[in-house]
Every structure is written in structure tokens, then in C-alpha cells.
Amino acid sequence: MAEHSGLFVTFEGGEGAGKSTQIRSLADLLRRRGYDVLVTREPGGSPGAEAVRHVLLSGAAESYGVRMEAILFAAARNDHVEEVIRPALASGAIVLCDRFIDSSRVYQGATGNLEPDLIEALQRVAIDGVVPDCTIILDLPADIGLKRARGRDAGAAPDRFEREEIETHEKRREAYLEIAAADPARCHVVDARGSEAEIAAAIASIVEPRAKQLAAGQPGATETVG
Ligand code: TYD
DSSP: OOOOOSEEEEEEEOTTSOHHHHHHHHHHHHHHTTOOEEEEESSOSSHHHHHHHHHHHTTTTGGGOHHHHHHHHHHHHHHHIIIIIHHHHHTTOEEEEESOHHHIIIIIIITTOOOHHHHHHHHHHHHTTOOOSEEEEEEOOHHHHHHHHHTOOTTSOOOHHHHHHHHHHHHHHHHHHHHHHHOTTTEEEEETTSOHHHHHHHHHHHHHHHHHHHHTTOOOOOOOOO
16 A cells, blocks of 8 residues: 655765755755755665665775675665655655665666666665655766866866766766656756756755645655555
């Protein structure tokens, strides 16, 4: 039986797209409007998942291959969902999550070459029905994102390693756009080249109407399969 409660919004995008700044700004706006907001992130977001985050981001799991990494991301996600996200949604909160399932599809799938069937099987187990109501994809050309992330002069020509990185980022960007095209009811692509204020306004125009529906007693499509 499907049960509806809370509003689950995830944020996705490559490096330098400004996800964390935008999440903070949206959380502030929604709190000012009186909503109960929980900000969280992946990998991590719960004590168990933060322990796995350390293993993943330190590179300790890298030498064991992309399958191992994907399974660890999924294990961390399951703990995060069960310990933090599902209870918050059940209490009617708006959950803003920095990265979620689409990061696995893009990083382990599109650029890690992991088989899509395995990724989807892992996701099913990891989220157990807690599907985002709305996913904001901050879209930025890879060269701009990489330079922003490093605080470099956007006009400088990339060296060989940067060109390789740019190719990888461009692949990820395309993968995100494909996910968005395949699931337009959930995914909203926001052009991240604008000013912080412009991007914040674009995001608010997507999320605020959904928050209002929630307040009016018509919660989002968060499905909790029980
Ligand atoms: P983080 O330091 O949180 O940075 P960012 O600002 O890019 O979100 O790093 C998270 C890294 O983990 C990022 O490179 C993307 C990667 N990642 C995956 O590869 N798969 C996943 O499922 C998730 C959630 C993250």
C-alpha cells in the first residue's frame, strides 16, 4: 500500500555546480515560511553511513573495484534512508538531500561502467520505496564547473589532465540530462550558470509550490511501501 507523507527533494550535479550553497539557501527560505526542514547529504547523513563515507571518499575501497564501491554506496544509502530520511518524511518534514540515487547511476553507472541492472537492483534494496518526489539537477558545462570548483580563472586553457577530467564531467552531465529526460515528472534541470540569486529563485519556483501542497494536506508522491 502506498502511503504519502512529507516532501523529499534531492539535489544532483557535477563539481562546482553550487549544490550546497543552493540547499542552504532553499532550507533558509522554507524555514522562514514555517516548514520543518531537514538538510542531509550522501554519502553519509546517518552515523552508519558517515562511517562508510569515510571509507569511500578516502579512496580505501577504490582498489577493490566499482562493484564494491557501488555496494558500499548502497549500504550507506540504506542506513541513511532507514535511520534519517524515512522517519523525517513520516513526520511530515521537507527533506533536502545533497546527492542520492542518481549519483550512483551517473558516477558508478555512466562513468564507472557498472551494469545498469546491478545499479537498479542495488537502488531498490537501498531505498526500499523511498523515491524522491522532486530532483533538482544543477546543470553546468564541465569546464566551468571544474574551474569554479577549483577557484581558477575561467579563461585559462585546460592542461592534459584537466581535459581528461572535463571529458569525464561532460559524460556525467550528459548522463544526468538523460535521467532527467527519462523521468520529467521527478527531475528538473536548472541552469547553474546564472548568479546564486537567479539559481535560488529557479529552485524555489519548483519546490515552493510542492511545499504549499504539503501544507495544504496534499503531500508529495513519497512512496513508502509497507
Ligand atoms: P562530496 O565531497 O560530498 O562532494 P560533492 O560536493 O561533489 O557532492 O563527495 C561526494 C562524492 O561521492 C562525489 O564525487 C560523488 C560521489 N558519489 C558517488 O560516486 N556515488 C554516489 O552514489 C554518491 C551519493 C556520491
